[in-house]
Amino acid sequence: MKLTKTLLASTALTVASGVALADGHMASEMTIVSWGGAYSNSQQKAYHDPYMADTGITIINDESSPEAVAKLRAMNEAGNITWDLVDVEAADAIRLCDEGLAMEIDHDEVLAAAPDGTSASDDFGDTIASDCFIPQIVFSTTFGYRTDMVPEGVEPPTSACDVFEIEKYPGKRALNKRPIANMEWALLCDGVAYEDVYDVLETEEGQAQAFAKLDTIKDETIWWSAGAETPQLLADGEIFMGSTFNGRLFSVIAEQGQPVGMAWDWQMFDLDGWVVPTGLSDERLARVMDYLKFATDTQRLADQAKYISYGPARASSAPLVGQHAELGIDMAPHMPTDPNNAENTFVNNYEWWADYRDDLDAKFQAWLAQ
Amino acid sequence: MADITDQSGPMLAADGRPLKSSLNRALRRQKLRALALIAPLLIFIMVTFIAPIADMLFRSVENQIVSDTLPRTTETLADWDADSGEIPPPEVFEALYTDIFVAQERKLHTRLGSRLNYELSGVSSLFRKSGRRVDDIGEVYQDQFEDLDDFWKDSETWNALMGSDDWNAAQIQWDEGSDDPQPPFEPREEITGLLPQTAEIFQIFADFVQREDEDNLADEDPWELVYSALYTDLIQTPDLSGYGGPGSAELLVAMSAVPDFETVDHAAAFEDIDEDWHSIEVWQTIQTYSPDFTSGYFLNAVDMKKSPDGPEMRPDDEQIYIKLFIRTLIMSLAITGSCILLGYPVAWILANLPARTANLLMILVLLPFWTSLLVRTSAWKVMLQQQGVVNDTLVWLGLVADDSRLALINNQTGTIIAMTHILLPFMILPLYSVMKTIPPSYLRAAKSLGATNWTAFWRVYFPQSVPGIGAGSILVFILAIGYYITPELVGGTTGTFISNRIAYHISSSLNWGLAAALGTILLALVLGLYWAYDRIVGIDNVKLGG
Known part of the structure; x- marks a missing residue:
């Protein structure tokens, strides 16, 4: 009896607070979709926890980002959007925008300006890859190698191109099981100038050239489809060198202390950020916009870098990047955007890939199967 | 005898009706009752299983998007x-x-662009770019009309001209803040007759503003497109003399002015946006894919493509699906075979041990069955990799040199090993339940009649266990042919199945039409094999239990 009363009372309280929280016609609950693992954790600590403490709302995490495009399309067809905010890569944001599944955003209106008054769109600059995309971090696909497997008397690898140096650095490799990034590296390391890579890749001969270069290491390569595979393969000593997201390598090196080094040169820059699904009700939309303004301001983006080694997408956040929250090491040298690491970088051309993805993927898969 | 031939009419039941129809009726009632009993399940399966799958498979031929998005173009083209x-x-x-x-x-x-990009690379960006810049084309006319008279600048005067008087009155009275719906736009009949194109475009514009954007039509300036349509109508000098409604004077002025207007060459304007609009290939693709239904996805699923001269094979370096279908079938057969080899002795032991021991062993068989699929697959990765448990043991035993460790994973071997393990219970369980029903006395009888152990097993026991093998094989084979997650994780590039490509097209490339076509072919393949199995072995010979 007493228990029932307590339960009833607390329910009433919750309801009351729920009503009180829905101030300004904002929803008191939101579902945020992200990648899971260390990455979601960094968002939880840098964005979700402070926002929930400020407003008292509930944020539900959903780790569906890898299938976000397909699921959003299905939700849209079913007419029932259950997500409020989705974390996707820039290329997916472009496709969602193209399909009308993500909302176009007026960046200056929705997002906070930098502390010095620079408008949001200037502060984010080129990272705004699509009208629907609210950038969050710059990450890169780059190479890690086993320091204890470098042959004696040989300089350790420094560049993505070293992956093709099979005689200098014997051992297995790990590469992503899709054409993006691999094709560019193949051409670049075969002597094509950086500016010409996509022009060459458009031609049949260019594609043949890239495949020929990849052929030289095909037998030695394990092809991964999840970002966690390369760190595992490196830790097990299965491979000498492999590509993955730089944050994953950071955790292998700094957090797990594995004998792994990084070859930063020609890292492939990519962006990750938020999109808002179309078709949200007014209350939910108001809540999402309120959250976005909070979670993408200069300080918040810099805070995220305390937990994971991805560079904040705002120019104004870079000087605020500090130390790792638990390890206490400086994060700046581990950022893909750090000048020492970013001497030679490759910027992924999303627009180009949007056009050639299907075509090249068919060829790439046929090449793999041969 | 004579009596019987006299009564050659229909045999009658007790109530005087013909026995045949009476029997039919009773049977029909019975069938209906049976149907009513299974109705809940049937409806459930129809709604949650058959209908969605049929809907998904239908996408493999559906192609309305081209004619829906470009209705006028496909018609003139x-x-x-x-x-x-x-x-x-x-x-x-x-x-x-x-x-x-x-x-x-x-x-x-852009959605249409992505659709056509499956057929011709570059179309996606062509449409995206054209969408961004198409506004500019109509501005030429808009500017000229607006320079002529402020009348053409204002949404209010446009609405007065294009909408009926009743609608205009209702729209003015409508309170935007209220919950009442916005009065839907009604065209002015005289204008529809005089300016057909303008009326048509304005109607589309009004519907779009009111229904899709849910904005107040009174506040929205017409699209540039409306001005282009107005120009097209006026240059044909319609007879405006009978029209005396709002804007009649401005219309007359405009009509006399349009012959001097700067005109737009649409073909040149589109070439200016992107020269690909003057490429025959782009137009050919649009024309080929204009019909509402297409065989394009199915052709793609068997490594072919549409061309002006009918279907043709894709270039060698893009052929992948037939190879994958064949690989999926062969590997599923291999997995089924190894399941039989490994499962048969286990099932035999289980069936012949005393109940207590058998139950204990049964738990050992079922334990992996209850473990998460991902956990089991990941465990195989640890076991099979080059620095893994199996290779380490072989090296330690000296069977394999340290620098030539076996490649047991990320290839077909890996897929076959891991999937055999995962699907083994599906073979053991039907085998066990069939073997359980074979009386041990048969074997003893055979031996007492002089058969050797082998003859007794092969001539007496084995034929009776065949229905179990049949049931297990069908289960394992059909499960294997559609398997996805294990080949993805341990298959590398040579050990993946067709289902991995289907998953890729569903979740990554978003080419759902192609995924549906591949899925349909896979379904047809399984049904075909099932039919062949029925013809050769006979489905009656399959037993899942005693």
Whole structure:
């Protein structure tokens, strides 16, 4: 009896607070979709926890980002959007925008300006890859190698191109099981100038050239489809060198202390950020916009870098990047955007890939199967 | 005898009706009752299983998106001869302008671009770019009309001209803040007769503003496209003398002015946006994919493509699906075979041990069955990799040299080993339940009649266990042929199945039509094999239990 009363009372309280929280016609609950693992954790600590403490709302995490495009399309067809905010890569944001599944955003209106008054769109600059995309971090696909497997008397690898140096650095490799990034590296390391890579890749001969270069290491390569595979393969000593997201390598090196080094040169820059699904009700939309303004301001983006080694997408956040929250090491040298690491970088051309993805993927898969 | 031949009419039941129809009726009632009993399950399966799958499979032929998004273009393009070597006539470009303008307002053009990009690379960016710049084409006319008279600048005067008096009155009275719906736009009949194109476009514009954007039509300036349509109507000098409604004077002025207007060459304007609009290939693709249904996805699923001369094979370096289908079948057979080899002795032991021991062993068989699939697959990775448990043991035993460790994973071997392990219970359980029903006395009888152990097993025991093998094989084979997650994780590049490509097209490339076509073929393949199995072995010989 007493228990029932307590339960009833607390329910009433919750309801009351729920009503009180829905101030300004904002929803008191939101579902945020992200990648899971260390990455979601960094968002939880840098964005979700402070926002929930400020407003008292509930944020539900959903780790569906890898299938976000397909699921959003299905939700849209079913007419029932259950997500409020989705974390996707820039290329997916472009496709969602193209399909009308993500909302176009007026960046200056929705997002906070930098502390010095620079408008949001200037502060984010080129990272705004699509009208629907609210950038969050710059990450890169780059190479890690086993320091204890470098042959004696040989300089350790420094560049993505070293992956093709099979005689200098014997051992297995790990590469992503899709054409993006691999094709560019193949051409670049075969002597094509950086500016010409996509022009060459458009031609049949260019594609043949890239495949020929990849052929030289095909037998030695394990092809991964999840970002966690390369760190595992490196830790097990299965491979000498492999590509993955730089944050994953950071955790292998700094957090797990594995004998792994990084070859930063020609890292492939990519962006990750938020999109808002179309078709949200007014209350939910108001809540999402309120959250976005909070979670993408200069300080918040810099805070995220305390937990994971991805560079904040705002120019104004870079000087605020500090130390790792638990390890206490400086994060700046581990950022893909750090000048020492970013001497030679490759910027992924999303627009180009949007056009050639299907075509090249068919060829790439046929090449793999041969 | 004579009596019987006299009564050759239908045999009657007790109530005087013919026995045959009476029996039929009783049977029908019984069938209906049976149907009513299974109805809940049937409806459930129809709604949650059959209907969604049918809907998904239907996408493999569906192609309305082209004619829905470009209705005018596909209509005018139908007469164009692709073999002429010339780009389509100007009407097609005018129609294209209208279609793309409407599509980009409704944000449909990029979706169509992605659809056509499956057939021809570069179309996606062509549509995206055109959507961004199509506004510019109509501005030429808009500016000239607006320079002529402020009348053409204002949404209010446009509404007065294009809408009926009743609607105008209702729209003015409507309170935007209230919950009442916005009065739907009604065209003015005289104007619809005099300016047909303008009326048509304005109607589309009004519907879009009111229904899709849910904005107040009174506040929205007409699209540039409306001005283009007005120009097209006025240049044909309609007889405006009978019209005395709002804007009649301005219309007359405009009509006398339009012959001097600067005109737009739509074909040139589109070439200016992107020269690909003057490429025959692009137009050929649009024309080929104009019909509402297409065989394109199915052709793609068997490594073929549409061409002006009918279906043809894709270039060698793009052929992948037939190879994958064959690989999926062969590997599923291999997995089924190894399941039989490994499962048969286990099932035999289980069936012949005393109940207590058998139950304990049964738990050992079922334990992996209850463990998460991902955990089991990941465990195989640890076991099979080159620095893994199996290779380490072999090296320690000296069977394999340290520098030539076996490649047991990320290839077909890995897939076969891991999937055999995962599917083994599906073979053991039906085998066990069939073997359990074979009386041990048969074997003893055979031996007492002089058979050797082998003869007794092969001639007496084995034939009775065949129905179990049949049931287990069907289960394992059909499960294997559609397996996805294990080949993805341990298959590398040579050990993946067709289902991995289907998953890729569903979740990554978003080419759902192709995924549906591949899925349909896979389904047909399984049904075909099932039919063949029934013909050869006989489905009656399959037993899942005693």
